[in-house]
Amino acid sequence: MNPLKITTRDAATGPVLEITGALDHHTAPHLRAHVTATALDAGRRLVLDLKGVTFCDSSGISALIAARHHAHTAHADIALAAVPANMLRILRIVGLDQIFPLHPDTATATRPGPASP
Amino acid sequence: MDRTDRQPDPHDPRDPRDRRGAGGQSPDAAFAALLEDSAEELYENAPCGYLSTLMDGTVAKINTTLLGWLGLTREAVVGRMRFTDLLTTGGKLYHETHFAPLLRMRGEISGIALELARADGGRIPVLVSSVVKHGSTGEPLLIRTTVFDARDRRAYEEELLRGRRAAEAARRQAEAARRQAEAARRQAEADRARLQETLAVLQQSLLPDTLPEVPGLQTAAYYHTASPDHLTGDFYDVFPLDGTRFAFFLGDVCGKGPQAAAVTSLTRYTLRAAALHDPDPVAALTTLNQVLHERYTAGGDPRYCTTVFGTLDPDPATGGSTVHLASGGHPPALVLRADGTAHFLPTPGGLLVGVLPQATFTTATTTLAPGDTLLLYTDGLTEARTGPDRTHLFGDQALLAFAARHAGRPPHTLIHALTGLLAGFGDGLDDDTALLALGVPAPDSPTRSTR
Numbered sequence: 369m370n371p372l373k374i375t376t377r378d379a380a381t382g383p384v385l386e387i388t389g390a391l392d393h394h395t396a397p398h399l400r401a402h403v404t405a406t407a408l409d410a411g412r413r414l415v416l417d418l419k420g421v422t423f424c425d426s427s428g429i430s431a432l433i434a435a436r437h438h439a440h441t442a443h444a445d446i447a448l449a450a451v452p453a454n455m456l457r458i459l460r461i462v463g464l465d466q467i468f469p470l471h472p473d474t475a476t477a478t479r480p481g482p483a484s485p
Numbered sequence: 486m487d488r489t490d491r492q493p494d495p496h497d498p499r500d501p502r503d504r505r506g507a508g509g510q511s512p513d514a515a516f517a518a519l520l521e522d523s524a525e526e527l528y529e530n531a532p533c534g535y536l537s538t539l540m541d542g543t544v545a546k547i548n549t550t551l552l553g554w555l556g557l558t559r560e561a562v563v564g565r566m567r568f569t570d571l572l573t574t575g576g577k578l579y580h581e582t583h584f585a586p587l588l589r590m591r592g593e594i595s596g597i598a599l600e601l602a603r604a605d606g607g608r609i610p611v612l613v614s615s616v617v618k619h620g621s622t623g624e625p626l627l628i629r630t631t632v633f634d635a636r637d638r639r640a641y642e643e644e645l646l647r648g649r650r651a652a653e654a655a656r657r658q659a660e661a662a663r664r665q666a667e668a669a670r671r672q673a674e675a676d677r678a679r680l681q682e683t684l685a686v687l688q689q690s691l692l693p694d695t696l697p698e699v700p701g702l703q704t705a706a707y708y709h710t711a712s713p714d715h716l717t718g719d720f721y722d723v724f725p726l727d728g729t730r731f732a733f734f735l736g737d738v739c740g741k742g743p744q745a746a747a748v749t750s751l752t753r754y755t756l757r758a759a760a761l762h763d764p765d766p767v768a769a770l771t772t773l774n775q776v777l778h779e780r781y782t783a784g785g786d787p788r789y790c791t792t793v794f795g796t797l798d799p800d801p802a803t804g805g806s807t808v809h810l811a812s813g814g815h816p817p818a819l820v821l822r823a824d825g826t827a828h829f830l831p832t833p834g835g836l837l838v839g840v841l842p843q844a845t846f847t848t849a850t851t852t853l854a855p856g857d858t859l860l861l862y863t864d865g866l867t868e869a870r871t872g873p874d875r876t877h878l879f880g881d882q883a884l885l886a887f888a889a890r891h892a893g894r895p896p897h898t899l900i901h902a903l904t905g906l907l908a909g910f911g912d913g914l915d916d917d918t919a920l921l922a923l924g925v926p927a928p929d930s931p932t933r934s935t936r
Contacts (some may be wrong), residue, residue, distance in 0.1 A: 426789075430787065463834055464840075466845075
């Protein structure tokens with residue numbers, strides 16, 4: 369079992385969640401709960417740093433969409449940073465690469481300005 | 486034998502050295518003197534009670550051991566009390582009715598259980614043996630009685646009895662527990678049977694029992710379930726649109742369990758209804774997207790699915806069939822050609838169904854000529870973990886290569902081969918997997934559907 373580790377820090381643009389481990393049926397609810405509990409002001413940007421994600425199934429995808437929903441409800445942005453190749457492949461299949469701004473790393477994701485690169 | 490070498494045996498009483506220091510007495514007497522001071526001493530302090538009574542029961546002689554047990558003095562007993570005075574009421578009764586008559590009749594009696602009444606009110610269970618001493622002319626003179634302390638034995642018997650009662654109680658408890666467990670097991674079995682019946686009915690709402698006969702086309706499908714309750718999260722269907730055209734779809738609901746199965750059911754019937762209204766693939770997926778988004782995402786419980794939806798339009802002139810399909814977030818379909826080649830039918834950019842209120846879906850078109858087959862699958866197949874340590878994914882390219890090796894074969898042969906492939910993944914296949922193959926028969930091949 370690969371437990372999910374989530375650490376939160378604040379960047380100039382807003383909160384950055386660094387996610388490490390497998391995003392699956394068991395761990396995805398943990399990410400959902402963590403994101404929901406993350407305070408987000410209007411106009412800020414929630415960045416999910418996925419560099420450490422080793423696996424992502426449909427439950428993980430659902431958690432990402434829930435995060436997007438959470439950000440948009442708060443009138444904030446969302447961006448994904450450092451998406452691993454295998455996860456990027458899945459995001460492309462399900463078309464999510466079109467609705468999530470993607471950044472090569474957290475540094476670019478937290479650069480002030482519009483979320484889309 | 487030469488006895489000079491023999492070592493003296495220290496335990497052998499015949500050893501001459503043991504006789505030294507015995508003061509010239511005979512050896513047996515010396516031993517007796519060591520062990521007992523006198524016969525009187527033996528009588529008084531023997532480990533059992535001794536008692537002599539006259540024929541009317543009056544105690545004539547009693548030893549110290551028995552007086553000690555009774556807590557009485559010799560003066561209080563001898564000549565003043567009868568044997569029955571030493572017994573409990575129950576003992577007295579038994580003595581009068583059984584003990585004394587038997588003794589008179591037989592002259593002796595042994596091992597009778599009685600209870601002594603102690604001066605302090607306590608009782609001592611004892612075993613009593615008596616014998617009548619007769620005079621030279623045969624007349625009875627007195628009764629000699631020995632009394633053995635049976636407290637230990639009684640305690641032992643009580644212990645045995647208690648043990649037996651405890652064992653009996655434990656056995657009754659175990660029996661009751663067994664009956665309870667048996668009743669619970671029967672109840673559980675009944676519940677399980679009822680649940681399975683329910684699940685079977687629900688399951689039929691998720692997947693078609695059989696695929697319909699499609700004129701001019703062969704169909705085959707397979708479903709692998711990873712869920713112990715057999716509630717499926719993947720789905721497929723084939724159904725007629727009008728007199729000539731057919732529609733088909735295959736998809737995968739995000740998530741697992743009964744909630745996912747509920748989405749599966751909603752998805753299947755929404756697509757069937759939508760297609761009857763407007764069979765255009767993008768229109769059908771758009772309707773499904775609106776329904777799922779309105780039903781789940783807007784309600785705060787977002788649920789999505791990936792789906793390929795398509796129509797089959799047979800061309801009687803060529804014997805082939807035109808396929809129009811659209812994909813919402815689903816892996817690309819595969820086309821296996823009669824000439825032994827295979828390629829993906831890319832549908833990039835189609836969005837997961839149900840995520841956004843308005844979504845875009847990507848379309849693709851192809852024509853199936855005789856001997857061609859369209860294969861739809863869910864990602865359980867491509868995401869199966871392979872390799873000795875289950876860390877590699879089977880992947881698109883391996884699937885493409887596998888398909889190319891089976892290109893030109895009819896759908897049921899292809900599905901059969903894929904079923905074998907899935908079985909070979911073993912525990913590397915941890916997700917539901919649906920397969921649907923639609924093929925135009927090669928010339929001289931009969932139309933046939935299997936599932």
